[in-house]
Amino acid sequence: xxDGKVTENQPYDVVADRKTWQLRHYPPHLVAEVEVSGDFSDxxxxxxxxxxxxxxxxxxxxxxxSMTAPVLQQSEPDDAAPAHAGTDDPDAPLRRHRVAFVMPxxxxxxxxxxxxxxxxxxxxxxxxxxxxxxxxxRWSERSYREQLTALRRDVAAGGLEVVGPPRYARFDPPWKPxxxxxxEVLLPVHSAPPA
Numbered sequence: 001x002x003d004g005k006v007t008e009n010q011p012y013d014v015v016a017d018r019k020t021w022q023l024r025h026y027p028p029h030l031v032a033e034v035e036v037s038g039d040f041s042d043x044x045x046x047x048x049x050x051x052x053x054x055x056x057x058x059x060x061x062x063x064x065x066s067m068t069a070p071v072l073q074q075s076e077p078d079d080a081a082p083a084h085a086g087t088d089d090p091d092a093p094l095r096r097h098r099v100a101f102v103m104p105x106x107x108x109x110x111x112x113x114x115x116x117x118x119x120x121x122x123x124x125x126x127x128x129x130x131x132x133x134x135x136x137x138r139w140s141e142r143s144y145r146e147q148l149t150a151l152r153r154d155v156a157a158g159g160l161e162v163v164g165p166p167r168y169a170r171f172d173p174p175w176k177p178x179x180x181x182x183x184e185v186l187l188p189v190h191s192a193p194p195a
Contacts, residue, residue, distance in 0.1 A: 007066040010102045021133045021154045028127050030107055031072065033100035034119050040075055040094045040141035044170060047099035054120050055101065059113035065103065070169035072100040094141060131155045131187045138178040144168050147185045155187055164188035
């Protein structure tokens with residue numbers, strides 16, 4: 001049973017520290033992810049049980065995998081959205097979500113237990129530079145969109161090129177008060193800003 005303890009935060013190096021955001025370098029890392037559909041704010045809750053089951057022993061080795069932070073969420077409009085509604089459309093409802101646990105850095109693809117649940121995919125993400133904006137508060141689509149808009153503005157002003165979809169990172173359990181929670185919005189970027 002999950003006890004709420006986190007043993008490791010995903011490692012990264014701060015390349016540049018700006019007033020409202022950071023440029024970070026993340027090393028390659030493994031994620032266990034599951035796709036869910038529906039409401040943005042509930043996506044993490046719907047995926048959480050599936051992923052917790054995997055790290056609690058529902059895997060080929062029947063071994064436990066330590067919980068790490070953050071829990072990542074990548075969201076986009078569903079297939080039924082109009083053709084013009086991309087992830088940049090502020091009015092397109094985000095209905096498809098990939099929710100992922102970052103695996104502890106001690107594992108490789110060869111040593112990580114294989115999930116018994118076919119809904120879970122294990123992926124190795126390459127090293128990547130990310131722009132990151134940290135904020136507190138509840139896990140809502142509205143706050144995510146507001147913070148993403150602000151980060152996109154900062155990234156453009158810093159001369160960075162966005163090279164992938166945004167991610168939402170949650171670091172705290174749901175029972176922690178919103179004003180104490182650490183949340184982040186992350187954007188993959190191509191080049192470092194001028195010094």
